[in-house]
Amino acid sequence: MHKDLEEILISKQDLEASVAKLGARISADYAGRCVTLVGVLKGCVLFMSDLAKHITTDTRLDFMMLSSYAGEHSTGVVRILLDLKESIEDCDVLIVEDIVDSGLTMNYMLQNLKTRRPRSLEICTLLDKPSRRKAPVPIKYTGFTIEDKFVVGYGLDYNGIYRNLPYIGVLKKSAVEAQGNNPCR
DSSP: OOTTEEEEEEOHHHHHHHHHHHHHHHHHHTTTSOEEEEEEETTTHHHHHHHHHTOOSOEEEEEEEEEEEETTEEEEEEEEEEOOSSOOTTOEEEEEEEEESSSHHHHHHHHHHHTTOOSEEEEEEEEEOGGGOSSOOOOSEEEEEOOSOOEEBTTBOBTTBSTTOSSEEEEOHHHHHHHTTOTTO
């Protein structure tokens, strides 16, 4: 376990099993159709990569980068930093997200993508934290529902680090305080 963590919340083995199960469900639901996975950068990278390997139907990949966080807190203001490269009009679209917390970013993204006239639009999240929800979000596929803890690993970060951990862990408050504004401390 990384020295900056209080605990491992979700093990590598549990992540692998959940991602395989999600891939099987998505494959069944989209059988015979092409699904466009829209990953929300940067946190989705590890999850989306593993998920795509478990989807057996035709799949396209595209990405968006949105931001509403500063450190460990949501600002409530969503900005598009990188937009889709391909049209999603008349496509079956599945947003792939690492975590849905307040729901503000995901709600904004849903409203934005609906204006692009996809055939269908659904959400797949690795982690759902409903206790923090401020905006309603219709999540179709959820890997894990978690309590209100600040988590890192498997794509999730704090100040850009910890994404490479092969599990999900709870970050110590002392790690947050030690880093301040310098993630390279």
